[in-house]
Amino acid sequence: MSSQDAAARARALSLDADACVRRGDLAAAETGYREALAIEPTARRWHNLATVLQLLGHHPQAEAGFREALALDPANARARGSLGLSVLAQGRWAEGFPLYDAWRELPEAQGRAAPELVIPRWRGEPLAGKSLVVWGEEGFGDQIMFARFAKALEREGAEVGWVAHPALTRLLQEGLGQQAAAMRPGLSILGADFVVPSSQLPALMMARTPSPPPAPYLASPPANRIDGLRLGIKPRGSTAHDNDANRSLDEAAAAALLALPGAVSLAPEETGARDFWDTAGIIAGLDLVISVDTAVAHLAGALGRRCWVLLPAVGCDWRWGSEGETTPWYPSLRLFRQRTPGNWEPVIDEVRSALQARAG
Numbered sequence: 001m002s003s004q005d006a007a008a009r010a011r012a013l014s015l016d017a018d019a020c021v022r023r024g025d026l027a028a029a030e031t032g033y034r035e036a037l038a039i040e041p042t043a044r045r046w047h048n049l050a051t052v053l054q055l056l057g058h059h060p061q062a063e064a065g066f067r068e069a070l071a072l073d074p075a076n077a078r079a080r081g082s083l084g085l086s087v088l089a090q091g092r093w094a095e096g097f098p099l100y101d102a103w104r105e106l107p108e109a110q111g112r113a114a115p116e117l118v119i120p121r122w123r124g125e126p127l128a129g130k131s132l133v134v135w136g137e138e139g140f141g142d143q144i145m146f147a148r149f150a151k152a153l154e155r156e157g158a159e160v161g162w163v164a165h166p167a168l169t170r171l172l173q174e175g176l177g178q179q180a181a182a183m184r185p186g187l188s189i190l191g192a193d194f195v196v197p198s199s200q201l202p203a204l205m206m207a208r209t210p211s212p213p214p215a216p217y218l219a220s221p222p223a224n225r226i227d228g229l230r231l232g233i234k235p236r237g238s239t240a241h242d243n244d245a246n247r248s249l250d251e252a253a254a255a256a257l258l259a260l261p262g263a264v265s266l267a268p269e270e271t272g273a274r275d276f277w278d279t280a281g282i283i284a285g286l287d288l289v290i291s292v293d294t295a296v297a298h299l300a301g302a303l304g305r306r307c308w309v310l311l312p313a314v315g316c317d318w319r320w321g322s323e324g325e326t327t328p329w330y331p332s333l334r335l336f337r338q339r340t341p342g343n344w345e346p347v348i349d350e351v352r353s354a355l356q357a358r359a360g
Contacts (some may be wrong), residue, residue, distance in 0.1 A: 010040035015323050026314065043073035045314070051082060055315050057322040059086040069257050077105035089168035089318040092327075093212070096318075097203035099197035112138055112195035119342075122194035130193040136183070137197045139241070142144040142166065143168060144302050144331065145319070147215045149201040150176050163187065164198075170277035175218035200299070215330045216286030216304030221277060223285035230262040230287040239295030243315035244319035246341070247293050257290060260355070266296055288358075290351060293317055301330025308354070310347055 007069070017032030019344050033049035050065025050197040064085035066084055070076060084100030106284050116134040122132055133154060135142045143164060153160045162180040164170045172180035180293060181187060189195065196204070206212070235254035237244055249257070265271070265280060273279040276299060283289055283300055291297040293316075300307035307330075316337070320327055336354075338347050 004219045006039050008043075014045055021048075021052065024314075026056055026206070026341075028320040029057075029300075029326055037086040041068070041072070043076060044070045046072065047079050047082070048077070050079075050086075054082065054086055055087075057089075057313070057316055059322055062086040063090070073096065073228050075161040081106070083107060085318045089321055091321065093202065093206045094210075097206055100201060101203050114195070117195055119189060119192050119195045122196040122204070124207075125194070126156070127153065127194075129189070130157070131159040131161070133189045133195045134162045134196055134201065136162060136168065138199050140165070140168065141293075141298040143198050144171070144218075144276070144295060144298040145174060146201045146288070147172065147199045147302065148177060148215065148217045149205045151217065152205060152213055154178075157219040161189075161192070161283070163189065165192070167275045169273055171218070171280060171299075172223065174277055175280070177219070179197075215301050217330070218280070218299075220284045220303050220305075221281040224278075224281035225285035226282070228262060229264040231260055231264065232266045232283060232286045232289040232291075232296075233257045233260075233263050234266045234289070234291035234294060234296040236267075237292055241294075244313070246312040246314045249292060249310070249344055250342075253348050256348050259352070260352075262287075267289070293320070298330075299335065301333045304332050306332050306334075308334045308336055308351065310334055310344070310351070311337050313341045 005169055013032050013036035014249045015038065016260055017029045020026070020029035020032060030049065030052050033045055033052065037045050038048065046069035048061045050069065053062035053065060063083060063086040066079050066086065069079040070083065073079065081100050083104065084096045084098070087099060088096035101244055103109050119133070134150070142237045160178050162169070162178060164172055164180055166182040168181040169182050172178060191213035206234050234255055236248040241247065257263065266282065267278065271282055273277065273282060276295070278301060279296065280303060283303060283305050285304070289296065289305060290310070291300070291307060292310050293312070297307055297309045309320070316322065320335055327333055327335060336347050336350055338344060342347070
């Protein structure tokens with residue numbers, strides 16, 4: 001086979017593997033990318049193979065693939081950020097968070113990254129006697145998760161305030177006891193000494209400690225008890241999430257959970273909750289929360305409330321690792337893992353069995 005024919009064959013294999021990814025056949029995609037790489041290795045093909053391995057939860061192999069991509073294209077921010085996710089999934093947080101922070105360099109990040117402000121960015125300078133504003137960015141779950149660093153910032157001598165989505169401001173004010181302002185056009189924070197994006201807190205803080213600050217770290221509101229309802233269910237997350245098709249339950253699985261005795265949906269349109277502080281009060285009045293990987297799971301964990309989290313086989317988030325029932329981020333959470341992509345029925349059966357064992 002001539003070099004020209006080999007290159008054409010590698011391109012065809014890569015294009016076919018791309019199509020396999022789009023239709024969800026990740027095993028075939030992995031095979032196609034490997035065959036293309038054997039003929040003509042490129043940074044893009046290594047990145048694509050590693051992304052498939054990452055989606056399947058094979059993080060050591062994915063890490064090796066992303067490193068191959070970076071060896072061929074060291075300036076590739078996408079590969080660097082993706083490498084960070086697989087490093088984080090393996091529990092190497094001090095190494096992983098700075099790598100993951102490369103997502104800020106991507107063009108599509110402009111809508112979710114903290115804006116550049118005239119106030120200096122905090123990059124780890126001493127905080128004694130300084131005021132620091134944490135600017136909330138990325139999803140609700142991330143902001144709740146990284147709020148765990150708030151008290152550590154105070155212990156370093158900082159006066160800490162937050163700028164966050166309106167749905168989070170009361171939770172931060174009441175749960176952390178810190179000032180919080182809702183994001184809005186024209187908001188001024190010119191009086192602060194430093195500003196830091198919430199998603200950069202772990203990169204800065206985990207360099208100083210081998211383990212995350214423990215949960216619970218949010219004060220709980222008075223319990224909002226609803227007669228007869230002891231089990232909170234959150235079967236779906238936001239459809240805007242890039243892995244929502246895999247992480248959210250299908251209609252049958254969601255209905256099965258909501259049919260459990262004493263179950264109540266924790267969707268705000270069902271509970272009437274105005275924000276996460278209201279939802280925290282409802283959770284405080286429940287015996288157990290069962291949720292997919294969405295902000296409600298983080299909220300329950302941050303409050304120290306018992307929560308069972310249902311995790312997808314494809315695209316399971318880095319913070320839950322790839323095996324086991326527990327997470328060092330939230331000791332009150334128990335993880336239930338889907339084994340076959342798209343099939344929630346065995347997971348629901350496992351939940352029913354666990355509920356029966358708990359009742360017995």
